[in-house]
Amino acid sequence: MKKRVFISLLLVMLIGVFSFGVVTLNFIEVLTSPARTQVIKEIIADFEAKNPDIKINLISPPYEQADQRATLMLNTNQALDIIEVRDYTVKQFVNNGKLENLESYLAGWEHNDTLTFVANQAARTVDDTAFIVPQFFFIKGLFVRTDVLEELGVNYIPKTMSELVELCIEITDPDKNQFGFGFRGKSWEFKFSDLIATSFLSDIDAANIYKTQSGDVYFDDPRALEGLKMYVRLFEGGVPADGINWGFNEQVNAFVSGITPFLIQDPDTVALVDEMLGREYYTVVPVPVGPSGKAYLDYGFSGLGIPSYSKHKEEAWEFIKYISSPEVNAYYSKSYGPLPIHSSTYENDPYFSSGVYTAWSYMMSHPEKYVFASYPLDSEKWPGWPEIHQQDMQSLLLGDTTIEAVAAKWAEYWAD
Known part of the structure; x- marks a missing residue:
């Protein structure tokens, strides 16, 4: 009997040791749809396999309620570590002090230099400061x-x-x-x-x-x-x-x-x-x-940001830089339909470097002719x-x- 108790206690201790340090991130998406949510879940599963000390809880409200839900969670400081931010909500969130400045994170990211001109412009929509990492674009x-x-x-x-x-x-x-x-x-x-x-x-x-x-x-x-x-x-x-x-x-x-x-x-x-x-x-x-x-x-876009009050900012950045990497972002864009964020994708990925997508690549690389302008959404x-x-x-x-x-x-x- 004592031996069984000892083994049980040992198992509990071992489980505690191996679970110690595992961080769960709350991530809310707002452009929800069954097909896109499934793609995000696949990306999360791949990330978790590569990062066993980080788990991600994906929150996917119905599309019609998603913006309101995200805004409520931010404004009431609910547990949230990654948030999908739309082009017309980013300024509101920044003005309310709810998004983390990502400039220092981007400066140390190996793929920062391959972000397109439009991606850099979108990231710095407010105060010429990066509060989000864009995930895709809709450009005519x-x-x-x-x-x-x-x-x-x-x-x-x-x-x-x-x-x-x-x-x-x-x-x-x-x-x-x-x-x-x-x-x-x-x-x-x-x-x-x-x-x-x-x-x-x-x-x-x-x-x-x-x-x-x-x-x-x-x-x-x-x-x-x-x-x-x-x-x-x-x-x-x-x-x-x-x-x-x-x-x-x-x-x-x-x-x-x-x-x-x-x-x-x-x-x-x-x-x-x-x-x-x-x-x-x-x-x-x-x-x-x-x-x-x-x-x-x-140009329509959404991006990922980190709530300023998150207790797991470094872990949140690990996921953001993973889903925003050229390879994963290209996969995401192919599955979902919009334009990827890296110039290297248009150069190296056959899907985006030839055919119909060369039109968008040309427009994004010729700002002297194609000016990406914003509507006064705020x-x-x-x-x-x-x-x-x-x-x-x-x-x-x-x-x-x-x-x-x-x-x-x-x-x-x-x-x-």
Whole structure:
């Protein structure tokens, strides 16, 4: 009996010894989906196998509740060591003192030098200081149905906005159900009209896409008015009439069916078009530049940060640098659909160094032409803006108002 007790006590002591020092990190993701969460779990399992002294508890709230849950956990200092931070929540978290400054961590990271220009810009969204390590990007590219253009006798791909609009109008033939451009009429449609209008200006403030570098709102600037005129001309001459009501699904369906051989969309559209159409029938090229010689691209992203009150910051960094490493980040991006964060991935990984992804690689490596600009997401005026813009743009496209009237209204709305 004594021998059994002794052995039991010995086992308890051994278990205590081997479990001593194991740290459990709480990690909350916010862009939750079953497929993406499964990929993250796979990455966590690989990390834990390589780091047996660190365990990770993944918190995956329903997508609709995730931002609210993450904000609540941070604001109430709940146990949290790694947090997924979105482009429009990072400033709020930093201003509340809830995110750790990661500059010293990045300085000692072996892969810091291969972060793309855009990754470095996104990391330092607030106060030019890195509070997150971006995990991926959504940047628009021009999808082109090369087979349709060949059938129509077109032997070039537009490199300027003017060429794109004129070609879309030229190939449009409503009697044959042939149009030029996969228009976005609803649901954040301003990102498409802004892309054309801003390309007429050379002095947009990258920190606020609705202002010039001199701090002025530019909607009623003559250059911006010309851009809006081009956008209206594209709708009137190169788009199906019901394009005014199109969202993402309608855009993609029209592109896949060949009704509209040009589409501007994000990289996660690639997998969908591959499945519905096949890579041999289309390509992706850089977004055409405007008369300014530039295109202003907004970029969606999320990144990982460390709560400032975490008791396990070093261990949290070990995981962040693992999931952010070129190899793991490339795997993550392939599985999920967005763009990876390392320039070396676009150089060395065949999946990203050839084919459609070369368009995004080119844009990210030519900042003199492609300026990555941010929307004023932290403005109190932002929440109501998408609906206001959509209503005004629909009125404009239907002929119920004028370019000058909507431009004046928008300029007044965004005035300081």
